[in-house]
Amino acid sequence: MTVSTARVPTQPRALRPAVPVVPAGHPWRRVVTRAVLVPIVVLLPLITLTPGADHRFNVYSNGGRFAADPLRLPWSVVESLPTYLALGNFRPLGRLVEWSLDVAAFAFTGLLGVPATIGLRVVSFAAAVLMTLAAVLFAESLTGRGRLFAAPPSTFVALLPFAVGAGLVAAGRTSTTVLFGGLYFTSAALVLAVAAWACRARRAGPLVVVAGAALAAFNEIAYLALPLATVAVLIRFYVTRVSLGWRFVTLLWAGFLPVFVPIRVLIYRQCAHGGCYTGSDIAVGGAPATFPQRLVAWLPPLQWERAGLHSAGIIVVLALAVLIVLAVRTPLGGPRGDRRQTLGLVLGAVTILLLGAALAALNADVQHMPWGQGWRESGLTAVAGALLLVAAGRRFPRPALAVLVALAVCSVAANRDFRDASGGGRYPYLHDRIAQEVAGFDPTPDGDARRCALRAAFIRNGADPAQVARLDLSLDRATRQLAGRRFCSEAPR
Numbered sequence: 001m002t003v004s005t006a007r008v009p010t011q012p013r014a015l016r017p018a019v020p021v022v023p024a025g026h027p028w029r030r031v032v033t034r035a036v037l038v039p040i041v042v043l044l045p046l047i048t049l050t051p052g053a054d055h056r057f058n059v060y061s062n063g064g065r066f067a068a069d070p071l072r073l074p075w076s077v078v079e080s081l082p083t084y085l086a087l088g089n090f091r092p093l094g095r096l097v098e099w100s101l102d103v104a105a106f107a108f109t110g111l112l113g114v115p116a117t118i119g120l121r122v123v124s125f126a127a128a129v130l131m132t133l134a135a136v137l138f139a140e141s142l143t144g145r146g147r148l149f150a151a152p153p154s155t156f157v158a159l160l161p162f163a164v165g166a167g168l169v170a171a172g173r174t175s176t177t178v179l180f181g182g183l184y185f186t187s188a189a190l191v192l193a194v195a196a197w198a199c200r201a202r203r204a205g206p207l208v209v210v211a212g213a214a215l216a217a218f219n220e221i222a223y224l225a226l227p228l229a230t231v232a233v234l235i236r237f238y239v240t241r242v243s244l245g246w247r248f249v250t251l252l253w254a255g256f257l258p259v260f261v262p263i264r265v266l267i268y269r270q271c272a273h274g275g276c277y278t279g280s281d282i283a284v285g286g287a288p289a290t291f292p293q294r295l296v297a298w299l300p301p302l303q304w305e306r307a308g309l310h311s312a313g314i315i316v317v318l319a320l321a322v323l324i325v326l327a328v329r330t331p332l333g334g335p336r337g338d339r340r341q342t343l344g345l346v347l348g349a350v351t352i353l354l355l356g357a358a359l360a361a362l363n364a365d366v367q368h369m370p371w372g373q374g375w376r377e378s379g380l381t382a383v384a385g386a387l388l389l390v391a392a393g394r395r396f397p398r399p400a401l402a403v404l405v406a407l408a409v410c411s412v413a414a415n416r417d418f419r420d421a422s423g424g425g426r427y428p429y430l431h432d433r434i435a436q437e438v439a440g441f442d443p444t445p446d447g448d449a450r451r452c453a454l455r456a457a458f459i460r461n462g463a464d465p466a467q468v469a470r471l472d473l474s475l476d477r478a479t480r481q482l483a484g485r486r487f488c489s490e491a492p493r
Contacts, residue, residue, distance in 0.1 A: 037326060060106070169304060
């Protein structure tokens with residue numbers, strides 16, 4: 001007898017609640033667009049700014065040496081280590097980046113025939129864009145609770161490019177906006193990127209140890225990545241209650257300290273009695289008095305004063321139009337951030353300010369600078385100030401955006417006035433003419449006579465023999481690379 005089995009109807013599986021798919025791509029593309037355009041608009045008046053200090057020589061010297069054979073760069077950096085260590089300076093990876101940026105600036109002369117002065121500014125602008133993007137990454141990594149870039153950008157992030165742009169002011173000849181912008185904007189971007197990495201790192205291995213050692217061999221600004229990453233992990237835990245990044249930070253310090261400590265001991269012994277490079281000197285005695293003014297040096301009004309803001313021109317009107325268009329197209333309907341996220345952002349900004357101000361205050365040269373004067377930490381502290389500004393405008397994003405646009409426009413005007421004020425006298429004319437002669441090399445006797453006249457004017461302007469020798473070497477390297485000839489036939493070989 002066959003018994004038929006009854007088929008029990010299967011129960012439908014319980015449907016999982018649908019996970020909303022957030023159309024985040026378009027808003028984030030807009031954030032990236034603003035992070036690219038705003039720094040360029042603010043810095044554009046400086047495109048023809050005359051190079052100063054080592055820029056007068058390095059772009060020609062390094063460009064002429066390495067443009068045809070960039071693979072020689074790392075070995076040349078290694079060969080230079082004993083010389084720089086004897087002067088109390090240890091930045092092999094930072095120097096590799098700096099020289100590579102000089103080669104990139106010089107490439108504009110070789111490829112496009114434009115003066116190296118413009119190439120230097122283009123490289124600096126690109127580094128400022130990189131720093132602004134890194135600031136966006138840092139803010140989102142620090143305060144965002146979900147997967148990175150999965151949700152629409154918060155009002156913090158939407159406002160941040162305008163706030164960073166407002167702080168990119170030519171606040172004196174030592175400001176990163178004017179001098180070594182490519183290197184120190186890149187250094188600031190590196191510090192922010194490492195801190196963002198620490199906030200989001202789920203795994204950490206030997207690569208993190210190598211990264212720590214690399215930071216110890218980069219430059220003094222890069223050193224700040226270690227304490228900032230440590231504090232950022234604590235802030236991230238406060239905001240999200242998720243414990244990530246502790247192993248990452250431990251391994252980062254494990255790679256950093258074995259390089260940093262012996263090198264600093266060696267430099268201390270070498271430079272304890274003076275005679276070393278003052279840009280790397282540590283002067284503890286004057287630091288307490290300098291620290292307060294470095295804490296506020298990022299404030300746009302103080303920087304405007306150092307830049308000599310007094311008027312506006314057509315370029316400011318154009319900048320205003322571009323920034324207003326960007327502002328109108330800025331959606332501010334994303335999450336505004338709760339109290340924990342706002343406090344986390346403020347704590348991150350304060351940490352950056354304290355670290356940057358402490359580093360600057362310990363420098364002997366900075367201790368003689370007036371309020372608002374820029375230095376190597378200016379890019380990083382400009383980001384810190386920007387984070388404070390967007391945190392303050394969280395509850396009123398539209399008015400905050402209007403204020404930030406106004407600040408950025410004033411910074412454009414300040415940069416324009418700094419450029420105009422810097423163009424007076426024979427010094428800028430002389431080096432602008434040298435750059436033009438290198439770019440449009442004239443092989444005729446008349447061209448040689450013009451170039452030798454420029455060299456003679458450099459000597460008459462009070463250059464010492466070492467500077468003259470450096471100018472001859474740098475320019476000869478550049479013109480031999482570009483045209484196969486010396487810059488001036490009358491210069492000693």
